[in-house]
Amino acid sequence: MKYTEISHFSHPQHKLKFENSEFPFKCDGCKEVGIGSRYKCTMCDFDLHMHCAIPAPKIFHSFYTKCSFQFFSRPPGDKPRFCNACERDVTGFVYHCKDCGFDLHPCCAKLPMVLNDGEIKLYLYRKVSASCLKCGRKGRSWTYRSSCKKYNLHVACVKDMLMENWQGYIGEKSARKFHTRIPSLKNTLLIHNGRKSKSKIGWEMAGLALQFVISAVLGDPTTLIAGVIGSMISKAW
Template identity: 55%
Template sequence: MKIDKEFVHPSHPNHKLKLEYTETPFCCDGCGEAGIGLKYRCQMCDFDLHKVCAMAPNSIAHAFYKKCEFRFYYKPPGAYKRVCDACRKDVQGFVYHCTRCGFDLHPCCANLPLRLDDGEQHNFYLCEKLSSACHRCGNKGLGWSYRSECKNYCLHVSCVKEMLVESWQTIYLNQNKNGKHREVQMGMLAPSLKGTMQNHHKGRVGKVRRCCQMATSALRIIISAILGDPTAIIAAVIGVLLSK
């Protein structure tokens, strides 16, 4: 698929959006979700779109909802608040909606791969429902998740999104009174998967170490899938998530 370096988007018709790369987190003005890496931006208006949101087709199908036809909307349809059925987060802007069934998907969630391969013989599969507890929150809950082929490792898509936002707040949003970024000890305020795993495995050091190794691998490829752009910044983010 050809990627235009600049174009006019219907949601921002007055100026052209230019494709650029950033290692600084941003909020997409289309869907309202966090992003990093490739984006389309209007420098004059401080307007940003995920690459996925900017290039979203008018309609899609999804393997989890075989009877649905999802159509793209710039604003959530209807008078009631809508929730993405993938990540269980509020729909604040761009959305794919099935009128017949009532399901909703953020564009980035709709674009998540069904299968991930970390290159080290570990495959992860996107699941509509969890049959075992998520390693982040400890619950099964609603919403999509990625599960390892061995079925020993699971992470909600929503949990990974929360971890990303929390880590970015730690790294980027802690500022002093002069508006300058403070130096932050990586991991001081970030969520700790390691602590969760210690509780899960009741302090068994070897089991926790192996699980953390798999967590590193899983997080890397799941974060890459959610952001749609594997970049160098992901390694730093993972370092924060797995610290302590």
Template identity: 35%
Template sequence: MEMEKRSRQSNKPPVRVSTQVTKLNMEITEMNHPSHPHTLTLKPPGVPYHCSGCQELGFGPSYRCDYDDCRFILHDECANAPSTGVHRFFKNSHFKFYEQPPGSKTRVCDACGKDILGFVYHCPRTEYDLHPCCMKLKESISDNGAKITLKLCNKVPSNCLKCNSRNTFNGIAGWSYASRDGKYCYHVSCVKEMVVEKWKMGYFSAGESNRTQMLDYESQVAMTSTEMMQIGQGSIGRTVSKYIRIAKIMFKLIFSAIFGDPISAIAALVEAMVSN
């Protein structure tokens, strides 16, 4: 972290973003980014990391600094963030990319409800803010068999399966991924919180014990979040099993939409979380 701080305090002027492809055993993309004085190299998905740009968790491809012990790292979407953007949920907003949140007050992402701590898309006129990773969320996601399709919603159609509420933890409505009929949904913020919490506890490290813990944890989450939905219904056992299965598949899809498709080791862990 000390090296990262020294890198950010470098007297070198910002370098205009550029990319170049170098042939080694494979094609490796390198770039110079205005937020960092050293060259960044594109790396394939590996262990989970903390993005130095938006300060959010990442699992997918990243741009990393190989200079000495510098630990600077950027999400692919943070490293290649366009200078401006629009979003269909905010039709009157024109977003500009900032390396630091503008103004003195604490800004909150209008998609996930989490604080903005670094890179952000901000509309000066409407005051809306989005994390780069939230800005790029897909409008719809489906499982391989297309049996379950989830749609990104800015108005939560039903209580979140995780928190059993329509609002996020800080009272913001936030976005959710919901089933076509609107009966099942997860807040984007709830999935983020769930994954970050377990990452901090070491659940994404290698080991069968961690994999089993995650499977048990997600089963408990799915069971708790659906218990209220079972009151007054028949065939309780089969109904609960159905809801748990749907909740797990939804979690897997949303995990990939937010964090990117994980490498095989993490994919196996996620698979365990959504297995019957």
């Protein structure tokens, strides 16, 4: 359920208002990057993904049928923890299974099992024995795979790519600065062993798959945000 305004335990001094942003932000809950729907305190420049702003106390996931994940505002224990979906460090809000020790970022836990815009359909798998378009490796992390089985993208690789391209922007608050730093996504996909596909249609489909996986990983798998990501990709060429 979406609320226009909420109070949140992590920021009790002010209420947070719902808004849509076309610019990336760092979530103050899970500490991961986001874009699109968020809850924001304009007075303190405090941001939360929707999944971090309104978390469920307990969740279950089809990839871990024996697990029960509880929400924690910080990683439990004193040892470094990592997300089992994207392999990135857990430094903030997290869903944790006490019995198995598995951890999931809130946005990773809520990744759609299917992404479908009518042109391409992508399914989320825990492991895929096929090469990732980005890194060329197999079975690194959770993976989105197209129904035609030609396009595979690790969730971990997409997050790594975003952090590499947006590292200079995250933390800056000027939209004008952002427009001079459109993420350079050029040459980030390894198509056919590191070479661009000779088929223009094949390359466009790979780009389409990428933009929808990016939008899902950022916590807002909507056509609107996918379109924003698509414009970033097109400007990078």
